[in-house]
Amino acid sequence: MKIPIIVDGQMVQVDQGAPIIDAAKKAGIFIPTLCYHESLKPYGSCRLCMVEVVQNKQRRLVTSCNFPAEGGMEVFTNTDKVRQIRRMVVELLLARCPDVPLLKTMARQMGIKSSRFKKREANECILCGLCVRFCEEVVGVCAIGLANRGIEREVATPFKVASDVCIGCGSCTYICPTGCIEMVPDEKTPRLRIMKMGNHPLSPCPNDYQCENCSIEQEFLKDIKDVIVEFRRSYRNSER
Ligand code: SF4
Ligand code: SF4
Ligand code: FES
Known part of the structure; x- marks a missing residue:
C-alpha cells in the first residue's frame, strides 16, 4: 500500500514501511550514508543517515536507512x-x-x-560492515566477520587464517568504501583465495562516491551475480 509522506516540504508516495531514505530519494534529496547499500538489509550502525521525524506530534531523531515510513509522517533531513x-x-x-x-x-x-x-x-576500516554483509547476504558464504570489541573491533577471517570457504569473488574488496581489503593471488590455486587485510594505497573514487548513479557499480553487481551463480552451480556439481 502506498502512503503519502512529506520530506523537507515535498509530498511523496512510498510503500508503507519502506525506509525513509527511499522517500528522500524519491523527493530527490540526498542523505549521506556509510553502512547502507541498496543490495543489503539495512544495518543502522554508522548513524550518518540521521534525520528528524515528526509523527503523532512528537519529534525525534531516527536513522533513515532503517526507519519505516508511515502515513502522515513529516521528515526533515537538514536541520x-x-x-x-x-x-x-x-x-x-x-x-x-x-x-x-x-x-x-x-x-x-x-x-x-x-x-x-x-x-x-x-586505520582504514570504518567498521561499516558492508564487506561482511555482502559476503553473507549476496555471496552466501560468510567467509569474514566483525571480530573483537571496542577499539579492537576489526574485520577478519575466522582465526585470522586464509579462509577455506572464500570463493575469491572480490565482492568484499569492491564494496569496501575505503579500499582496506586487498585480494592477492594464491599461487597454489587458480582462484584468488587468500585475503590480506590491512592498509594499501587507494585510488579515490572516479565518481566522487556517487554509487547510486555509477555505471561501474551497476556493472559490478551484474558481474558479481554471474560469478556467484557459477560458483554455486560448480559447488552443487562437485557435491553430487
Ligand atoms: S572474496 Fe571471499 S570474503 Fe570476499 S566477498 Fe567473496 S567470498 Fe566473501
Ligand atoms: S573492511 Fe571496508 S567494507 Fe569492511 S567494514 Fe571495514 S571499511 Fe567497511
Ligand atoms: S547509513 Fe549507516 S545508520 Fe543509516
Missing part, C-alpha cells in the same frame, strides 16, 4: 541537530581513519577542518 550529528559521526571516524579519502571528502563537504576527538592509531 541543525541533523547536521550536528553527522559532523560528530564524521569527526569520530576521522579520529580513527584520518587518511580515508571518503571521510576527507565528507569532512570537506561539511566544513570540518579537523576532528575534536583524540586520534588513535591510523
Whole structure:
C-alpha cells in the first residue's frame, strides 16, 4: 500500500514501511550514508543517515536507512541537530581513519577542518560492515566477520587464517568504501583465495562516491551475480 509522506516540504508516495531514505530519494534529496547499500538489509550502525521525524506530534531523531515510513509522517533531513550529528559521526571516524579519502571528502563537504576527538592509531576500516554483509547476504558464504570489541573491533577471517570457504569473488574488496581489503593471488590455486587485510594505497573514487548513479557499480553487481551463480552451480556439481 502506498502512503503519502512529506520530506523537507515535498509530498511523496512510498510503500508503507519502506525506509525513509527511499522517500528522500524519491523527493530527490540526498542523505549521506556509510553502512547502507541498496543490495543489503539495512544495518543502522554508522548513524550518518540521521534525520528528524515528526509523527503523532512528537519529534525525534531516527536513522533513515532503517526507519519505516508511515502515513502522515513529516521528515526533515537538514536541520541543525541533523547536521550536528553527522559532523560528530564524521569527526569520530576521522579520529580513527584520518587518511580515508571518503571521510576527507565528507569532512570537506561539511566544513570540518579537523576532528575534536583524540586520534588513535591510523586505520582504514570504518567498521561499516558492508564487506561482511555482502559476503553473507549476496555471496552466501560468510567467509569474514566483525571480530573483537571496542577499539579492537576489526574485520577478519575466522582465526585470522586464509579462509577455506572464500570463493575469491572480490565482492568484499569492491564494496569496501575505503579500499582496506586487498585480494592477492594464491599461487597454489587458480582462484584468488587468500585475503590480506590491512592498509594499501587507494585510488579515490572516479565518481566522487556517487554509487547510486555509477555505471561501474551497476556493472559490478551484474558481474558479481554471474560469478556467484557459477560458483554455486560448480559447488552443487562437485557435491553430487
Ligand atoms: S572474496 Fe571471499 S570474503 Fe570476499 S566477498 Fe567473496 S567470498 Fe566473501
Ligand atoms: S573492511 Fe571496508 S567494507 Fe569492511 S567494514 Fe571495514 S571499511 Fe567497511
Ligand atoms: S547509513 Fe543509516 S545508520 Fe549507516
